[in-house]
Amino acid sequence: xxxxxxxxxxxxxxxxxxxxxxxxxxxxxxxxxxxxxxxxxxxxxxxxxxxxxxxxxxxxxxxxxxxxxxxxxxxxxxxxxxxxxxxxxxxxxxxxxxxxxxxxxxxxxxxxxxxxxxxxxxxxxxxxxxxxxxxxxxxxxxxxxxxxxxxxxxxxxxxxxxxxxxxxxxxxxxxxxxxxxxxxxxxxxxxxxxxxxxxxxxxxxxxxxxxxxxxxxxxxxxxxxxxxxxxxxxxxxxxxxxxxxxxxxxxxxxxxxxxxxxxxxxxxxxxxxxxxxxxxxxxxxxxxxxxxxxxxxxxxxxxxxxxxxxxxxxxxxxxxxxxxxxxxxxxxxxxxxxxxxxxx
Numbered sequence: 001x002x003x004x005x006x007x008x009x010x011x012x013x014x015x016x017x018x019x020x021x022x023x024x025x026x027x028x029x030x031x032x033x034x035x036x037x038x039x040x041x042x043x044x045x046x047x048x049x050x051x052x053x054x055x056x057x058x059x060x061x062x063x064x065x066x067x068x069x070x071x072x073x074x075x076x077x078x079x080x081x082x083x084x085x086x087x088x089x090x091x092x093x094x095x096x097x098x099x100x101x102x103x104x105x106x107x108x109x110x111x112x113x114x115x116x117x118x119x120x121x122x123x124x125x126x127x128x129x130x131x132x133x134x135x136x137x138x139x140x141x142x143x144x145x146x147x148x149x150x151x152x153x154x155x156x157x158x159x160x161x162x163x164x165x166x167x168x169x170x171x172x173x174x175x176x177x178x179x180x181x182x183x184x185x186x187x188x189x190x191x192x193x194x195x196x197x198x199x200x201x202x203x204x205x206x207x208x209x210x211x212x213x214x215x216x217x218x219x220x221x222x223x224x225x226x227x228x229x230x231x232x233x234x235x236x237x238x239x240x241x242x243x244x245x246x247x248x249x250x251x252x253x254x255x256x257x258x259x260x261x262x263x264x265x266x267x268x269x270x271x272x273x274x275x276x277x278x279x280x281x282x283x284x285x286x287x288x289x290x291x292x293x294x295x296x297x298x299x300x301x302x303x304x305x306x307x308x309x310x311x312x313x314x315x316x317x318x319x320x321x322x323x324x325x326x327x328x329x330x331x332x333x334x335x336x337x338x339x340x341x342x343x344x
Contacts, residue, residue, distance in 0.1 A: 001025060001094060005057050005073050008038070011090055012083045014059070018073030022056050027091070030058065033072070042081040059083050096154065098136055114151065132169070144180065150207070162219060164202035168229065171205060174213040179203050183218040183225075183241025183259060197221060199241060206230070212237065212253070221259075234271070246283065264299070274306075286311070 033055025162180030201220025292306030
């Protein structure tokens, strides 16, 4: 895909200084710019690079004045960083604007398919699947029986959607994710072995949910595992059976959530957090990275540590922990002085 400076200026409502017809087909950092690339300058410390960059087009602030010759075509805007972000969104939309059904792929005769489906090669759509309009399903995706996928959702290469899953509008499920696999349900026997408990529930995903690559969300034992609207999950997260995650909660990579946990709305959970089963996490909770949560958390709490402490208590304790060798030395000295006093 190629864009001219003139086309980019129209999108950004910017002013061109240079060749309006110059074309770009890739993006670059300003210090690594090459012919045919687009870059931007927003941080003043990178200003020297604008005189040496080989990028064909550079987005700059409206009040930028060159102190010497600039070879790159400039597009002047109010906020270069914001403008570049907007352009990235447009570029991504165009890049992902795929259509048609590739071959080989399979669509069951009992499936209901909306308008403008994109189906990549080797994708498989099972019996009684319902797919809305403008859905994109990339190559090597498996969609199980009775799945519902609503309009404008994208499922990227290699994702596996198990039977009975419901996915809302405007969602993105990234490569390698597995939605609806069996929860970890086994009953111990008197002989020390474990019998599998059938997992007959499903997964329900609300609108505007983003699920990162290689994230797994298990189906419920009974009922539903629920990911509410607006939730954003990073890569490599484990969500166990019957978990419920409230609206607009964001969770960073490598977090593990055990079965039947209920997480409230607007929470922020850092990377490598572990949450024990059957807990209730309130609304607007902040959990710092690598925290181990073994108790219920009230609305608005900020916690850290393993086991987790109140955030301020954790840092007070950590200050003492760093001084532990010094404190031990002081205690030993005091013990010697007390012993000496007693001997007198």
